[in-house]
Amino acid sequence: MLKQLESQSRKLNVHSYGISLTTLEEVFIRAGAQHSQEVGRHHALSSEVDNLPKPTYTSGMRLIASQCLAMYLKRYISMKRSWVLWLIHFVLPTIFVLLIMLPSWLIGITDLPPMPLTLSEYEAPITLIEKGDDMGGNYQSYKRSLLQEGYRVEHGSIVEKMLRLTRVSPNIVRKRYIVGASFNSSEISTLDLHRMWPTINVWFNNDPYHSPAVALGVALNAVLQKITNCSLCSIQFVNHPFPFSEDTQVTNIAKGDSKGEQIALYTTFAFVFTSCFYIMFIVRENTCKSKHLQFVAGTKIPIFWLVTFVFDFITYILVCLLTLTTLACFQEDGFKTAEDLSRFLVILICFGWAFFPMIYIAAYFFKIPANGFVWMCAVCFCAGILSFQIIKILKMEDLNLKHVTDPVHYVMLLVPHYSLASALSESYITFSFQKLCEKMFKICAQVGLDENDCLKNVSWTVMDACGNLEGSYYKWEEHGIGRNILFSCIVGLVLFLLIFLIEYDTISRPLKLLIFKCKPQYPAENSDEDFDVAQERSRIRNMTSDELTSSYDLAVKDLTKYYKKFLAVNGLSVGVKRYECFGLLGANGAGKTTTFKMLTGDVRMTYGEGWIMGYRIRKEMRKIHKVIGYCPQFDALLDELTALETIVMFSLIKGFRRSDASCLAEKLADILDFREHLNKQVRQMSGGNKRKLSAAVALIGDPTVLFFDEPTSGMDPATKHFFKNVISKIRDQGKCIILTSHGLEECETLCTRLAIMVDGNFRCLGSVQHLKNKFARGCTFTIKVKKESKAVTTQVIEKYVKDKLPMAQLREKHEDLLIYSISDSNVPWSAMFGILEKGRRTINEIEDYSLGQGSLEQFSTHCRYFYH
Numbered sequence: 001m002l003k004q005l006e007s008q009s010r011k012l013n014v015h016s017y018g019i020s021l022t023t024l025e026e027v028f029i030r031a032g033a034q035h036s037q038e039v040g041r042h043h044a045l046s047s048e049v050d051n052l053p054k055p056t057y058t059s060g061m062r063l064i065a066s067q068c069l070a071m072y073l074k075r076y077i078s079m080k081r082s083w084v085l086w087l088i089h090f091v092l093p094t095i096f097v098l099l100i101m102l103p104s105w106l107i108g109i110t111d112l113p114p115m116p117l118t119l120s121e122y123e124a125p126i127t128l129i130e131k132g133d134d135m136g137g138n139y140q141s142y143k144r145s146l147l148q149e150g151y152r153v154e155h156g157s158i159v160e161k162m163l164r165l166t167r168v169s170p171n172i173v174r175k176r177y178i179v180g181a182s183f184n185s186s187e188i189s190t191l192d193l194h195r196m197w198p199t200i201n202v203w204f205n206n207d208p209y210h211s212p213a214v215a216l217g218v219a220l221n222a223v224l225q226k227i228t229n230c231s232l233c234s235i236q237f238v239n240h241p242f243p244f245s246e247d248t249q250v251t252n253i254a255k256g257d258s259k260g261e262q263i264a265l266y267t268t269f270a271f272v273f274t275s276c277f278y279i280m281f282i283v284r285e286n287t288c289k290s291k292h293l294q295f296v297a298g299t300k301i302p303i304f305w306l307v308t309f310v311f312d313f314i315t316y317i318l319v320c321l322l323t324l325t326t327l328a329c330f331q332e333d334g335f336k337t338a339e340d341l342s343r344f345l346v347i348l349i350c351f352g353w354a355f356f357p358m359i360y361i362a363a364y365f366f367k368i369p370a371n372g373f374v375w376m377c378a379v380c381f382c383a384g385i386l387s388f389q390i391i392k393i394l395k396m397e398d399l400n401l402k403h404v405t406d407p408v409h410y411v412m413l414l415v416p417h418y419s420l421a422s423a424l425s426e427s428y429i430t431f432s433f434q435k436l437c438e439k440m441f442k443i444c445a446q447v448g449l450d451e452n453d454c455l456k457n458v459s460w461t462v463m464d465a466c467g468n469l470e471g472s473y474y475k476w477e478e479h480g481i482g483r484n485i486l487f488s489c490i491v492g493l494v495l496f497l498l499i500f501l502i503e504y505d506t507i508s509r510p511l512k513l514l515i516f517k518c519k520p521q522y523p524a525e526n527s528d529e530d531f532d533v534a535q536e537r538s539r540i541r542n543m544t545s546d547e548l549t550s551s552y553d554l555a556v557k558d559l560t561k562y563y564k565k566f567l568a569v570n571g572l573s574v575g576v577k578r579y580e581c582f583g584l585l586g587a588n589g590a591g592k593t594t595t596f597k598m599l600t601g602d603v604r605m606t607y608g609e610g611w612i613m614g615y616r617i618r619k620e621m622r623k624i625h626k627v628i629g630y631c632p633q634f635d636a637l638l639d640e641l642t643a644l645e646t647i648v649m650f651s652l653i654k655g656f657r658r659s660d661a662s663c664l665a666e667k668l669a670d671i672l673d674f675r676e677h678l679n680k681q682v683r684q685m686s687g688g689n690k691r692k693l694s695a696a697v698a699l700i701g702d703p704t705v706l707f708f709d710e711p712t713s714g715m716d717p718a719t720k721h722f723f724k725n726v727i728s729k730i731r732d733q734g735k736c737i738i739l740t741s742h743g744l745e746e747c748e749t750l751c752t753r754l755a756i757m758v759d760g761n762f763r764c765l766g767s768v769q770h771l772k773n774k775f776a777r778g779c780t781f782t783i784k785v786k787k788e789s790k791a792v793t794t795q796v797i798e799k800y801v802k803d804k805l806p807m808a809q810l811r812e813k814h815e816d817l818l819i820y821s822i823s824d825s826n827v828p829w830s831a832m833f834g835i836l837e838k839g840r841r842t843i844n845e846i847e848d849y850s851l852g853q854g855s856l857e858q859f860s861t862h863c864r865y866f867y868h
């Protein structure tokens with residue numbers, strides 16, 4: 001057959017032909033009956049590629065509404081699927097409020113309670129008794145009164161015993177020896193009369209409070225019981241604290257010595273966790289590159305951030321309302337009326353406005369969501385609560401540091417958590433002042449004094465607190481929350497502006513330009529550049545930008561990327577047209593993904609220029625996003641969404657109607673063979689199916705230029721085969737495809753041109769056949785030796801090959817396998833087959849043989865171009 005093909009090649013108009021071996025991949029595809037059915041099915045399905053729909057809206061309000069819906073769905077579904085985490089988030093501040101409120105509410109304490117002055121207030125007290133001459137006979141009564149209450153008594157000389165015990169065990173003395181009494185007599189002189197009177201010396205331990213009064217009370221009751229001869233009679237002594245004077249109350253309130261102050265502090269503490277919780281989703285979306293993919297799909301930056309903020313803010317308001325409702329249930333002063341609670345809500349809303357952009361900016365600095373949460377909690381706790389407490393202590397009048405604390409306080413108001421703690425505290429202080437002053441004015445009114453006269457009769461501190469109550473809550477001065485509200489509003493506004501400056505590259509672009517001007521980084525010279533690469537470069541360099549954009553869908557000129565000093569991509573120049581699939585091959589770390597990142601706007605190029613569909617990469621990335629589809633190397637998907645929801649989300653971003661989006665999802669799932677996984681959450685999908693989903697996302701909206709970064713990694717051979725069919729179909733529709741892959745087989749079948757990258761450089765460039773002719777000429781044949789044959793017999797085979805095909809080189813020799821290569825491409829296939837077939841018939845030891853053209857894979861494996 002081969003002989004005939006060669007002899008009649010002119011007649012058949014065959015220029016050249018090649019032979020390739022059946023690969024294991026093909027064996028795999030044809031192995032199972034099920035798969036063979038799928039082959040047919042997929043051949044039919046791939047025709048659907050032709051009919052992929054285009055978006056309904058490409059601009060205007062409908063597109064904006066569609067993108068808003070996509071952003072909302074993404075957040076809502078993620079929240080629904082991680083409901084346990086969100087439930088904790090919702091109830092956490094409520095739990096904190098319950099923790100502060102419940103104990104005092106259950107006990108019902110309001111003010112300091114009266115305290116009975118008896119020994120029962122102390123733990124296991126021991127009473128010392130020194131009998132002496134006991135002239136009055138009170139000793140027995142004293143002792144009995146103590147014993148009948150169950151207290152322990154000890155006898156002896158009080159002075160000696162106390163001195164000894166204090167030396168031996170001072171702690172026991174301090175805690176348990178509270179009172180004592182010695183019963184003697186002493187001479188008392190009145191006028192000329194000298195008489196001996198019974199005396200009771202009462203002893204007390206001066207460590208515990210109230211011990212003198214208790215000691216006296218015990219002794220007096222002993223005397224009472226003796227005189228009345230009634231062992232059950234007693235006088236009850238009670239310490240009942242005076243209410244605080246207005247002066248003290250004002251000082252205490254200002255010091256923050258109140259329950260309202262505790263509520264303010266605990267609430268701020270709870271809201272540290274609440275606010276930092278929001279960083280987790282943002283970090284995850286950043287790190288898995290889903291955010292980048294959403295932008296590549298065409299999400300407008302303001303819509304992305306607006307919906308993110310509105311969604312977060314609504315959930316935050318729900319948390320606030322739940323907290324306030326709980327607080328309202330306890331009817332605590334300062335937190336019970338509608339006015340109190342709405343003021344609380346205003347403070348929380350201002351806090352939310354300031355902290356959300358702060359959290360969004362912080363998210364840029366973290367790679368792991370949990371790390372972001374923990375770090376931000378620590379930072380907010382220190383910068384908010386701790387600093388508030390420290391400044392409060394430093395503000396105390398005795399320290400005389402007002403000149404330092406006032407400016408520091410102003411600066412710290414820029415920190416949302418500090419501002420929240422301070423606003424809640426100040427608001428409660430103002431409330432307490434109002435309550436106190438109203439009470440005072442009422443008392444004054446009862447004695448006919450108006451407010452001014454009333455204030456004349458109080459101290460400066462009280463006058464200061466009560467004389468300035470007009471518009472008190474929202475005032476700018478001390479104890480008003482005007483400053484806090486204004487500072488929070490400004491901080492929120494500035495931080496949101498900063499987010500937009502970051503997203504639109506407004507800060508980093510001029511900064512990088514300045515750095516480049518000061519320290520320019522150019523592509524490195526490459527002395528041993530391949531002829532084809534050099535030719536393509538000079539062709540691209542000699543074309544103007546207009547020529548480049550009119551000739552190519554994608555063109556790059558000297559595309560270079562430095563990561564600090566490391567040159568990741570070095571001066572790539574190439575142009576790719578419609579109907580072309582350009583392959584980027586290279587070892588790990590060659591710079592393929594970095595090239596993709598530059599082309600899709602994930603990182604900025606250090607040097608060079610590029611155009612996609614006529615738009616400049618450096619300046620018009622937003623426009624470029626409308627015409628490209630991107631399948632990144634690692635699946636940039638949100639784990640909680642199902643495959644269907646993911647496609648619907650990206651379809652809505654592109655401007656499909658919701659009903660069309662579901663149909664499109666099904667169609668793409670059919671084309672890429674993951675229909676049965678369409679309703680699985682991404683986290684439950686296998687690696688290969690995730691790749692298919694990523695590829696499906698890239699195909700949404702029928703983009704003109706498609707980037708596939710290792711799209712088939714993790715796919716099984718059959719799926720790879722179908723995927724290649726789909727890509728070929730897409731390419732033949734007039735799309736421009738850029739593809740990276742480690743599977744050279746794949747590039748051989750898919751790519752119309754390819755380049756092999758080494759250390760950021762193109763090492764060779766051209767069509768597959770061109771590269772094969774250039775680098776992988778000739779053929780390879782493999783001879784399988786029969787198992788029972790000895791080493792000697794391979795020598796017979798080797799001798800036969802040497803005699804008949806002297807140009808063949810033995811590449812590899814295994815126990816039962818000999819691999820030869822022939823670089824001379826002039827030997828006809830028929831001649832080689834003839835020689836090998838004759839050998840198989842004459843030499844008994846040859847079990848089998850195979851013959852095929854050298855593949856790119858063999859070229860790349862063996863030549864130094866690919867592996868350094």
Ligand SMILES: Nc1ncnc2c1ncn2[C@@H]1O[C@H](COP(=O)(O)OP(=O)(O)OP(=O)(O)O)[C@@H](O)[C@H]1O
Nearest residue numbers: 563566568586587588589590591592593594595633
């Ligand atoms: N953010 C970064 N900072 C510093 N160096 C980086 C960064 N990203 C990539 N690099 C380096 O740039 C080089 C090219 O990386 P790139 O990811 O483009 O390789 P690749 O060809 O895509 O590799 P692979 O086939 O493994 O995906 C590597 O040496 C890598 O370590």
